[in-house]
Amino acid sequence: MSRPSPSRLSVIVGFGGFNAAGRASAHHAYRRMIIESLPIKERQETIAGLAVMMGLIDVDESQYIRIENDQPLTLDEIESEFGAAVLDGTLIRRIEKTFFDVDAAHWQKSAVLSSGSQPLVFEMSRRDLPEPVPQHWEVEELEAGRVKVTLADNLTVKLDSYRDMPVKSAGQLPRGFDPGALYNSHFHPRALQLAVIGASDAVRSVGIDWLTIANAVKPDEIGVYASNVMSQMDENGFGGLLQSRLKGGRVSTKQCPLGLSSMPADFVNAYILGSVGHTGAIAGACASFLYNLRAAVEDIASGKCRVAIVGNAEAPITPEIIDGYATMGALASEEKLKKLDGADATDPRRTSRPFGDNCGFTIAEASQYVVLMDDALALELGADIHGAVSDVFINADGFKKSISAPGPGNYITMAKAVAAARAIVGDEAIRQRSMVQAHGSSTPQNRVTESQIFDQVAKVFDIKQWPVSAVKAYVGHSLSPASGEQLITSLGIFKYGMVPGIKTVDKVADDVFAERLQFPLQDLDRRDQPLDVIFLNSKGFGGNNATAGVIAPQVVEKMLSRRYGAERMDKYFQQREQTRAAVEAYDAAALKGHFQTIYHFGEGLIDESQIDMDNTSVTLPGFARPIDLAFTNRFDDMV
Structure with a gap:
């Protein structure tokens, strides 16, 4: 029997995006999460880069400068003067008024007006009369285009009102950072602004000009796999579309098409890559990133695709979306947190508490994209390989009592992912050099059910003290990009050897299954025993379970050496130095606020x-x- 042809390995050659921790490329968002554990220089560079993003300091071509007087600033001075503001203005925090006022969120209150036993009389502009005029309205013409209306009946009206929002925290982009300012984003919904700047950051992070990549493959061997869950629900998307009639406004020509959940892929094709290749927008609730990742990995393995851009962009910090999840009881409200803590006040930065005593998740905005290539193309172009995705498994829950409740599908995905990785790296690596990036949504139900799955899988594969991390403690739950944040954080763990601790938790909850698990509450140093594989786990409403295996770059290099031989690898390593130099140049520019966002509107149209x-x-x-x-x-x- 002939041996099947070997699968092409999906290697990660670029990654980028933006979330509450900052810019993803070059591991800066990851570095914000472990900032207490960073060496001084890297800590100060991270703070300086965030200070520029947040508009706290300015830059010229060669140095950081003070905004007030254009005086140069050293890294020491930046940390001393602006470090506190940078830390306070990143990660999860109180929802800022650039979104809406959580203490006085606008809404409309219904009321019935009457004048007792007398007719109700009022004046108004003729052009504001309802169409058609109700039969029981008696209208008398006045001067200057006004009319007097007399009603024998009551009048139902909507009154502008303001009320307190029970949910007051979210994972927001760094304070003062405006994603729409990086390109000509006129009338773009916020999620699509995030898609453009996130995907552009990922493409720039590759360190190889996109035209060089595109010319190396056939046009239909490029794929873009991206989506979002909540669509675009702000004023420039479906939110404005659905509210326009009730507000007495007009629907714009852009609100309907730009609201579609496929737009985070469509914008990448149309305005960043100019691609005519495969496009897909798969939605799987909170597991959507892994759904799109699986499609890309399978297409690369089969040879249908050689380059893939995978990502999601979500901007759900709107009163309506927060109302929706809060009414379900899914979000951590201020009152629930006070009761949980037995206190009169709560810390808005500690609302997300994965695997601790918790009461709901914290919603967030984010954009996360990765660039994949097949292993042969990565070697041919000298791309820097940050890791590889070997497999992504997806399974449903079967019959369900509640669409939002967890189910058995996640047992299947976790067991498959560990078994598949074991076949590649071996038993010892799984037992001693693997970890889990948990979904870790910070709900009481999740902490029990997900930990039980991990503990049982660990027992089956004889794993002890399996490290479990949860990035939602830092950046909140961004819905569709959430697993992208897990993936990009994992690439940082591979590079720096530090597993971000669940620092918003004082202790692991008593009902968490932890016999074979390790939940670090501070950064866990694995530099002496580098991880070979990290499992990304995601659970979404409706039974959308997904688990991926991500292989460390040092393991990938060994795999490639066996496939291609030492001589070919030496040539690749030499070529890779040029790529790394280009990546460093982009990062140096981005640290000073020059993100070089790619946005081609009306350019390069195909005749x-x-x-x-x-x-x-x-x-x-x-x-x-x-x-x-x-x-x-x-x-x-x-x-």
């Missing part, structure tokens, strides 16, 4: 009259290689 087609290929103007039409019969054994 369809210049498309050359025959029965073997399609050649598009502007693309180096043709699209192959020489298909073979995949079902030749059936013909």
